[in-house]
Amino acid sequence: MSARIYQRSKNAMQSGKARIDEWVLEYTPAEQRKADPLMGWAGSGDTQSQVQLNFPSLETARAYAAKKGINATLIPSPTKTLKIQAYADNFR
Incomplete structure (x- = not known):
């Protein structure tokens, strides 16, 4: 089993910073999604893709993966860049 x-x-639609300090362990899909012949919705028989575990720190997420024998891949968060400008720059 592997996870990330x-x-x-x-969230781009919100200005708040709630839950951005949490770390998430998400299993990688084991099988490809396919269209349902009756309704046409995409789905699969893989139930692990529905599991998403939240951890307060990276160390606890790695410890959980090591304890359960999960091959976990760390995806680093992108660096935050701020574009500092004055309000008057909007009118130039």
Whole structure:
């Protein structure tokens, strides 16, 4: 079994920073999604893809993966860049 560990990013539609310090362990899909012949919805028989575990720190997420024998891949969070500008720059 393999999984990926990543840190949540801030939602683009919100200005708050709630839950961005949490780390998420998410299993990688074991089988490809396919269209249902009756309804046409995409789905698969892989129930592990529905599991998403939240951890307060990276160390606890790695410890859980090591304890359960999960091959976890760390996806680093992108660096935050701020574009500092004055309000007057909007009118130039």
